Amino acid sequence: MSAGLQIRGLSKSFGGLAVAREINFDLAPGDRKALIGPNGAGKSTFANLLTGALTPSAGEIRLDGRDIGRLGEAARVKAGIAKTFQITTLFQDLTVRENILLPVLERRGAALRMFRRADADAQANAEVEALMAQFKLNPFAEVRVGDLAYGQQRLVEMTVALALKPRILILDEPAAGVPTGENHLITDAIAALPADLSVLIIEHDMALVFKVARAIVVLVAGAILVEGAPREIAANPRVRDLYLGSRHG
Amino acid sequence: MSLIPRDRRLRDLAILLGMALVLTAAFYAFPDNLAFATRVIIMMIFVLSLDFVLGVAGVSTLGHSALFGAGAYAAGLCAAHGWNEPLLGVVAGAAAAAFVALLSGLFLMRTRGLTLLMLTIAVTEVLGELANKFSDITGGADGLDIVMGPILGVFKFDFRGQVGYVYAACMLLLVFAFLRILIASPFGLAARGIKESPARMRAIGAPVYWRLVAIYTLGGALAGIAGALSAQSTSLVSPAVFDFQLSANALIMLILGGAGRLYGALFGTLVFMSVHEVAASVDPFNWLFIIGALLLAVVYVAPAGLLSLPDLVKRQLRFSR
Numbered sequence: 048m049s050a051g052l053q054i055r056g057l058s059k060s061f062g063g064l065a066v067a068r069e070i071n072f073d074l075a076p077g078d079r080k081a082l083i084g085p086n087g088a089g090k091s092t093f094a095n096l097l098t099g100a101l102t103p104s105a106g107e108i109r110l111d112g113r114d115i116g117r118l119g120e121a122a123r124v125k126a127g128i129a130k131t132f133q134i135t136t137l138f139q140d141l142t143v144r145e146n147i148l149l150p151v152l153e154r155r156g157a158a159l160r161m162f163r164r165a166d167a168d169a170q171a172n173a174e175v176e177a178l179m180a181q182f183k184l185n186p187f188a189e190v191r192v193g194d195l196a197y198g199q200q201r202l203v204e205m206t207v208a209l210a211l212k213p214r215i216l217i218l219d220e221p222a223a224g225v226p227t228g229e230n231h232l233i234t235d236a237i238a239a240l241p242a243d244l245s246v247l248i249i250e251h252d253m254a255l256v257f258k259v260a261r262a263i264v265v266l267v268a269g270a271i272l273v274e275g276a277p278r279e280i281a282a283n284p285r286v287r288d289l290y291l292g293s294r295h296g
Numbered sequence: 297m298s299l300i301p302r303d304r305r306l307r308d309l310a311i312l313l314g315m316a317l318v319l320t321a322a323f324y325a326f327p328d329n330l331a332f333a334t335r336v337i338i339m340m341i342f343v344l345s346l347d348f349v350l351g352v353a354g355v356s357t358l359g360h361s362a363l364f365g366a367g368a369y370a371a372g373l374c375a376a377h378g379w380n381e382p383l384l385g386v387v388a389g390a391a392a393a394a395f396v397a398l399l400s401g402l403f404l405m406r407t408r409g410l411t412l413l414m415l416t417i418a419v420t421e422v423l424g425e426l427a428n429k430f431s432d433i434t435g436g437a438d439g440l441d442i443v444m445g446p447i448l449g450v451f452k453f454d455f456r457g458q459v460g461y462v463y464a465a466c467m468l469l470l471v472f473a474f475l476r477i478l479i480a481s482p483f484g485l486a487a488r489g490i491k492e493s494p495a496r497m498r499a500i501g502a503p504v505y506w507r508l509v510a511i512y513t514l515g516g517a518l519a520g521i522a523g524a525l526s527a528q529s530t531s532l533v534s535p536a537v538f539d540f541q542l543s544a545n546a547l548i549m550l551i552l553g554g555a556g557r558l559y560g561a562l563f564g565t566l567v568f569m570s571v572h573e574v575a576a577s578v579d580p581f582n583w584l585f586i587i588g589a590l591l592l593a594v595v596y597v598a599p600a601g602l603l604s605l606p607d608l609v610k611r612q613l614r615f616s617r
């Protein structure tokens with residue numbers, strides 16, 4: 048039995064369209080892997096297969112040797128897998144604090160309480176404060192998330208995932224839609240993640256990928272084209288073709 | 297500085313006290329209209345329960361009268377079989393409606409949007425049909441005539457409706473206080489989360505389906521209380537409690553006042569029923585036009601309900617400065 052995620056022969060089709068083809072993939076504790084590939088390559092689909100939002104057509108997903116491929120979304124969160132969304136799906140009408148408090152309460156099993164104020168749980172509050180401090184979100188604690196600048200929303204998005212204390216963190220295009228000037232917010236946040244956390248970053252922005260990833264997996268049409276260290280990938284002629292030929296360079 | 301205390305607990309208490317004052321004032325101000333006032337209060341409880349299910353948790357339903365009706369019949373059947381202590385009837389009504397909500401919720405909460413709307417209507421129709429069919433038990437289309445005993449064996453319902461009014465008012469305060477506490481709790485926060493983004497709730501590990509079933513069951517219990525009170529205050533239960541019109545009116549009242557904040561439910565109900573009462577006495581056939589015009593105006597001017605008007609006006613003033 049080995050630690051971390053092991054994925055074998057993972058496949059998924061939507062009707063006749065195969066969007067994941069026999070994917071083999073490993074993610075060990077402390078890994079910083081990037082998943083890149085053209086639009087529609089199946090990156091988000093792959094992430095959703097890992098979280099249980101989608102059920103695979105074939106293949107297996109193991110976490111620390113345990114088969115988690117049949118577990119529902121909630122159970123996989125408990126098992127330690129968390130993901131941020133490509134398009135923010137935060138609770139727009141709730142404050143930053145409430146957005147972060149909710150996953151903390153869910154994780155602590157306190158979400159079914161009915162006769163106690165949600166904001167009166169001292170331990171949960173302390174956790175929320177610490178998380179906000181980590182991402183410098185304290186000044187925005189009482190701001191409605193919908194009123195926040197997009198870059199800040201992406202930070203909240205990451206904070207919400209981290210509030211689940213995951214062992215596997217999947218970031219689906221964490222910098223998408225963030226103005227270039229605010230990109231450092233995201234890279235700084237990724238750099239500050241706990242060292243033993245396994246991180247999978249899906250990203251189009253190559254500068255960001257090369258800044259944070261120690262290994263890169265290239266996905267094309269649902270299949271892994273090549274996997275390697277950033278330098279190898281940058282030098283790989285097939286990858287260069289792919290990226291020089293497309294609008295992402 | 298404002299008159300409203302900072303501390304949230306104190307503020308909740310102050311609000312409750314304020315409501316009690318208004319209810320008391322109404323008692324003395326309209327001694328001859330207590331029957332109408334009681335109907336308004338019962339409808340407020342019903343619309344509050346809808347606000348929790350729809351306004352807070354975002355479950356779209358047009359079948360809330362199914363739960364009202366279940367509560368009314370449970371209370372009615374209790375009374376018809378000799379258990380005519382009213383509080384007992386309310387407990388039975390809440391339990392029966394919660395049960396119906398749980399059973400129907402188990403399949404309703406698997407659906408969303410238009411399908412859900414259609415199915416909630418269907419559930420109501422089925423219950424109405426059952427009430428008609430099993431006339432041995434339910435009295436069929438004629439319904440059940442019931443006689444209520446004194447509350448707690450002490451307070452007899454009087455012909456001026458004073459006891460009935462106080463009884464309903466106390467229930468309203470209880471239900472309102474319960475919902476205030478519930479909405480501020482982790483469970484309530486999660487309910488708001490489900491309304492905002494079910495996908496996100498699932499991604500943070502919440503079993504959304506089961507939560508929705510729980511929310512619907514709780515809301516059902518509260519709607520059942522309203523149904524039971526209605527049966528007791530009119531001494532009658534008929535299949536009309538399952539009318540689609542009742543669900544639709546409750547929704548209109550909620551939209552009028554503003555959904556998701558409880559006060560909107562109270563205010564919308566008061567406005568709707570008062571307009572109805574006045575307009576219907578002027579022109580019994582065309583009063584719906586007035587309600588329709590009012591609703592149109594609200595949806596146009598203040599889509600978040602009448603309660604959002606002060607905010608809108610404030611913002612308008614700031615802009616024009």
Ligand SMILES: Nc1ncnc2c1ncn2[C@@H]1O[C@H](COP(=O)(O)OP(=O)(O)OP(=O)(O)O)[C@@H](O)[C@H]1O
Binds near residue numbers: 084086087090
């Ligand atoms: N629910 C679905 N039903 C049918 N087809 C889908 C569904 N979700 C995604 N697809 C298709 O699967 C393919 C892969 O989509 P996916 O979102 O995984 O790509 P991606 O690599 O994340 O792309 P992008 O870089 O644009 O985010 C696309 O062709 C998409 O249209």
Ligand SMILES: [Mg+2]
Binds near residue numbers: 090091133
């Ligand atoms: Mg994608």
